[in-house]
Amino acid sequence: MSESASDIFAALAHPTRRQILQDLKPGERTAGEIAAAFSASGPTISRHLSVLRHAGLVSERRDGNRILYSLVGERLALSVGDFLSTVCPEQIVLRALRDHDRDRPDLTAAGAEGAGA
Amino acid sequence: MSESASDIFAALAHPTRRQILQDLKPGERTAGEIAAAFSASGPTISRHLSVLRHAGLVSERRDGNRILYSLVGERLALSVGDFLSTVCPEQIVLRALRDHDRDRPDLTAAGAEGAGA
DNA sequence: TTCTCTTGTAGCTATTTAGCTAAATAGCTA
DNA sequence: TAGCTATTTAGCTAAATAGCTACAAGAGAA
Numbered sequence: 001m002s003e004s005a006s007d008i009f010a011a012l013a014h015p016t017r018r019q020i021l022q023d024l025k026p027g028e029r030t031a032g033e034i035a036a037a038f039s040a041s042g043p044t045i046s047r048h049l050s051v052l053r054h055a056g057l058v059s060e061r062r063d064g065n066r067i068l069y070s071l072v073g074e075r076l077a078l079s080v081g082d083f084l085s086t087v088c089p090e091q092i093v094l095r096a097l098r099d100h101d102r103d104r105p106d107l108t109a110a111g112a113e114g115a116g117a
Numbered sequence: 118m119s120e121s122a123s124d125i126f127a128a129l130a131h132p133t134r135r136q137i138l139q140d141l142k143p144g145e146r147t148a149g150e151i152a153a154a155f156s157a158s159g160p161t162i163s164r165h166l167s168v169l170r171h172a173g174l175v176s177e178r179r180d181g182n183r184i185l186y187s188l189v190g191e192r193l194a195l196s197v198g199d200f201l202s203t204v205c206p207e208q209i210v211l212r213a214l215r216d217h218d219r220d221r222p223d224l225t226a227a228g229a230e231g232a233g234a
Numbered sequence: 235t236t237c238t239c240t241t242g243t244a245g246c247t248a249t250t251t252a253g254c255t256a257a258a259t260a261g262c263t264a
Numbered sequence: 265t266a267g268c269t270a271t272t273t274a275g276c277t278a279a280a281t282a283g284c285t286a287c288a289a290g291a292g293a294a
Binding site: 030031032035042043046047049050064065066067 | 269270271272273274
């Protein structure tokens with residue numbers, strides 16, 4: 001498990017791959033749709049997807065002719081969040097998250113409990 | 118010191134550099150102390166420190182003959198946490214932190230040393 | 235000054251990665 | 265069967281990375 005942390009952070013080190021993850025946040029998309037959002041060639045995006053899959057950050061599902069990719073948010077949050085908690089004091093992490101969504105006032109204290117969605 | 122998320126994630130992609138950050142959690146250490154914790158050569162560790170410095174994850178301070186490094190936890194938490202919040206639903210991130218905290222209740226308060234290697 | 239300790243830089247090699255084009259694979263339709 | 269679409273794999277080149285040894289630079293001590 002500790003070895004896969006390198007795979008995850010290496011996968012996140014490339015801006016195209018971070019953008020792919022962000023594009024997958026609303027829901028699953030085909031490889032072609034993902035590739036169409038970038039100027040790089042299809043095979044290049046396919047390899048980026050392979051890196052993300054190898055890191056466990058996306059999952060794939062076949063639908064006839066196409067392959068649909070979707071984000072594995074739990075793995076991303078667990079692995080990255082675990083490392084963050086190991087290195088930083090937890091207060092700093094929570095404050096960073098709070099600063100990110102200033103719209104939501106009391107996210108860390110009360111809410112976020114049964115929020116599966 | 119770059120501002121790029123790619124630099125930060127690339128810095129975190131190497132296990133030696135993650136271990137260095139963890140070793141710096143209790144407080145500042147000299148380059149020699151840091152290097153002594155690894156089997157790699159001094160120059161190799163020096164370059165790892167340079168990568169971490171370039172990513173803004175550590176800061177250095179001169180003390181006579183030595184150079185003392187310390188963790189910049191805020192930058193780590195802000196950058197990584199910001200990306201995490203951009204890609205994952207916030208609830209997943211918070212639950213991941215909470216799960217981690219449940220497993221190791223006293224990690225943030227006391228040592229978390231483990232840095233032996 | 236010179237000597238020593240500590241840390242960083244230079245130069246080299248081996249390995250990995252990112253990008254491309256061309257070809258192969260998987261599935262559907264006629 | 266052939267043909268068409270979607271996606272991945274193969275093969276290549278250029279660039280980046282990690283490791284090493286050897287050397288240089290900065291700061292005290294003698």
